[in-house]
Amino acid sequence: MGLRRIGLIFWIYFLDGLLLSMASNIGQNYTFVLREKKFTRLCTTKHMLTVNGMFPGPTIHVRKGQTAFITVHNEGNYGVTIHWHGVKQPRNPWSDGPENITQCPIQPGKSFTYEVIFSTEEGTLWWHAHSDWSRATVHGPIIILPPIGKTYPFPKPHAEQTIILGSWFNGDVKELIDEALATGGDPNISDAFTINGWPGALYNCSNETIYNLVVRHGKTYLLRVVNAVMNEEMFFAIAEHKLTVVAQDASYIKPITTDYIMIAPGQTMDILLAAKRSPSHYYMFSRPFFDSNAAFDNTTTSAILRYGGNYIAPSNPLPNTIVCLNSSCDGPDGNRLAASLNNVSFEIPSIDILQAYYRSLSGVYTTDFPIRPPYFFNFTGAVGNNTLHPSIGTKVKMINYGEAVEIIFQGTNVLTPENHPMHLHGFSFYNIGNGFGNFDEKTSPATYNLVDPPEVNTIGVPKNGWVAIRFFADNPGKL
Numbered sequence: 001m002g003l004r005r006i007g008l009i010f011w012i013y014f015l016d017g018l019l020l021s022m023a024s025n026i027g028q029n030y031t032f033v034l035r036e037k038k039f040t041r042l043c044t045t046k047h048m049l050t051v052n053g054m055f056p057g058p059t060i061h062v063r064k065g066q067t068a069f070i071t072v073h074n075e076g077n078y079g080v081t082i083h084w085h086g087v088k089q090p091r092n093p094w095s096d097g098p099e100n101i102t103q104c105p106i107q108p109g110k111s112f113t114y115e116v117i118f119s120t121e122e123g124t125l126w127w128h129a130h131s132d133w134s135r136a137t138v139h140g141p142i143i144i145l146p147p148i149g150k151t152y153p154f155p156k157p158h159a160e161q162t163i164i165l166g167s168w169f170n171g172d173v174k175e176l177i178d179e180a181l182a183t184g185g186d187p188n189i190s191d192a193f194t195i196n197g198w199p200g201a202l203y204n205c206s207n208e209t210i211y212n213l214v215v216r217h218g219k220t221y222l223l224r225v226v227n228a229v230m231n232e233e234m235f236f237a238i239a240e241h242k243l244t245v246v247a248q249d250a251s252y253i254k255p256i257t258t259d260y261i262m263i264a265p266g267q268t269m270d271i272l273l274a275a276k277r278s279p280s281h282y283y284m285f286s287r288p289f290f291d292s293n294a295a296f297d298n299t300t301t302s303a304i305l306r307y308g309g310n311y312i313a314p315s316n317p318l319p320n321t322i323v324c325l326n327s328s329c330d331g332p333d334g335n336r337l338a339a340s341l342n343n344v345s346f347e348i349p350s351i352d353i354l355q356a357y358y359r360s361l362s363g364v365y366t367t368d369f370p371i372r373p374p375y376f377f378n379f380t381g382a383v384g385n386n387t388l389h390p391s392i393g394t395k396v397k398m399i400n401y402g403e404a405v406e407i408i409f410q411g412t413n414v415l416t417p418e419n420h421p422m423h424l425h426g427f428s429f430y431n432i433g434n435g436f437g438n439f440d441e442k443t444s445p446a447t448y449n450l451v452d453p454p455e456v457n458t459i460g461v462p463k464n465g466w467v468a469i470r471f472f473a474d475n476p477g478k479l
């Protein structure tokens, strides 16, 4: 079983779309009704697409190894699919969700039942709409508890709470992305970030509700943090409290205790929080990490950690400072800017790829996705005004069952270098190495961690740097 190394080079990072409260009951049957609902945030009211009228949406609550059935009724105005982010779905690609990849959109007035098969995942994941930017308002957590008779690999916490970081746009997100895709420009930035649906105290709208997490002194809590923000990697911290990260992307890790985390869009982290400071009110803050020269939302969302009991609370919650490392692009010659991998910019087909594969329909995709960049240059050096012209295509790379696959994601300095998350469907992978600058086939592999690499489903590729991942191709299609 040889190892296949695939080098993927981002020529141009542009459109940042990602390729990609506790429920009390553990259940295996859910009904999701997609419908528009009126919401007011930042003193602005709009109608937006939701599941069951909730923002964030409802929690899927299962035990490891269970299968959940989620029936989605679309009462909205346009076709949408739902993706179960990080759920491997062994031999069950039809329920994965990406629009026009594994299924056609669920049209208004129609329903679709997803069979979501949980296998090795344990911890926190999330679900989200997988049609354009509808995930901005259509998303929610997935909590996977240990099987009956098993427990966490750490002392049982007193209680658990989901913390979802999100983006708020005063405008309609569908109009926003439709316009950006039509012009090739950057979509407008968000107007706020949210914690569990609320922007918090630092925006220009007094009387806004702020999310409160109430704790008992001396108890330890499990926070299930989801970054459902559209584009930005986020810092998250709680004033005067340490965070102990015990799992990432529904896989346990060696615990790491830290003052703050940085979490990429799509990532999830399980964090232990010991409520052992003086009883008071403490701010939780989340703000973006950004290292690109593209416009970004540079605001800070807040929530409050509030101890219960009798004490004199301060007039303002105690603040913290999150350490931050640093502080419309229409294309040239009438062209449109687009992201590409190995100089191929993905074209969404009109028939989903999975169906085309199983029905042997020709003309939907080709199997010639290049496993290496078409040519090598100093990807992370002074590339000058390097405007490449990627080809447009729906290209796939076929890999053999059981094959061990290594992928190098290499960021480039072309146009808008930035730290960028990458995510794999149907698998978790091992993050075996990363570095700044260009990946070197001779020297870089010597730095790999092949002993105890973290197993994740989403990874941030450093700005002008690289990441190496490995996985076994052990999840073929339907039986």
Ligand SMILES: [Cu+2]
Pocket: 020, 083, 084, 085, 086, 423, 424, 425
């Ligand atoms: Cu996913």
